[in-house]
Amino acid sequence: MALSNNVIGAINFIAMLLSIPIIGTGIWLTTQPDNSCVKILQWPVIILGVLILVVALAGFIGGFWRIPWLLIFYLIAMLILIILLACLVVFVYMVTSRGSGHMVPSRAYLEYNLDDFSGWMRRRVRSSFKWDRIRSCLSSSSMCAELNQSYRMAQDFFNAHITPLQSGCCKPPTECGYTFVNPTYWISPINNAADMDCLQWNNDQTQLCYSCNSCKAGLLANIKKEWRKADIILTITLVALIAVYLIGCCAFRNAKTDELFRKYKQGDPYN
Known part of the structure; x- marks a missing residue:
């Protein structure tokens, strides 16, 4: 059980690291003169990155300190954030699919x-x-x-x-x-x-x-070019987050199975 919790904590630490490119992408957009004038995409990206960091931190703490409710919160909240990030990636791709120079x-x-x-x-x-x-x-x-x-x-x-x-x-x-x-x-x-x-x-x-x-x-046209670059980074991070999330789910399930098996051997499968 301790090993599984440590694995879950390590996985969530990786998820914390994956929030960095998301936050960095939003900050990069704020440094571009055109995006700083329009102010559309950068703040949703930064906010989403910060939320992923906070949720991953909760999962990290829950894994290493064996706090089940924090792990459950992590699994639910991270799934929602991954879905939101996926929607953002698809949205950016769709709105930038048209428009080219002549x-x-x-x-x-x-x-x-x-x-x-x-x-x-x-x-x-x-x-x-x-x-x-x-x-x-x-x-x-x-x-x-x-x-x-x-x-x-x-x-x-x-x-x-x-x-x-x-x-x-x-x-x-x-x-x-x-x-x-x-x-x-x-x-x-x-x-x-x-x-x-x-x-x-x-x-x-x-x-x-x-x-x-x-x-x-x-x-x-300028915004499209910059958003496409940002979308590539967000897509790569999304794929990595999904992989980390699935590994985390498997580790959490194995940890719960090990705990139930341990209690069963002790003759108390329900408590």
């Missing part, structure tokens, strides 16, 4: 269309109330100013592999026909009515294309 003539960077993304993702940026806050956050960053420092000549800029966010927010869409002066300053053509985003462009460095649908699409 190539444009004579450009190395891609451009993005808001309608290419999932409806759930679009709703996160479409309302003016939500976007005003996000736009203010994005415009306070240095991502567009960095382009002016890196690219002086038009051809250098056209051959650059800039981020989706920079492509959508820091310059007008290529189809608008603007003339390059520098990455964030463009001369308007005589006719710029090809798209509403063409009318939204403003050379004011605090405005640029932050009100454009292309900026919203670029933000979603």
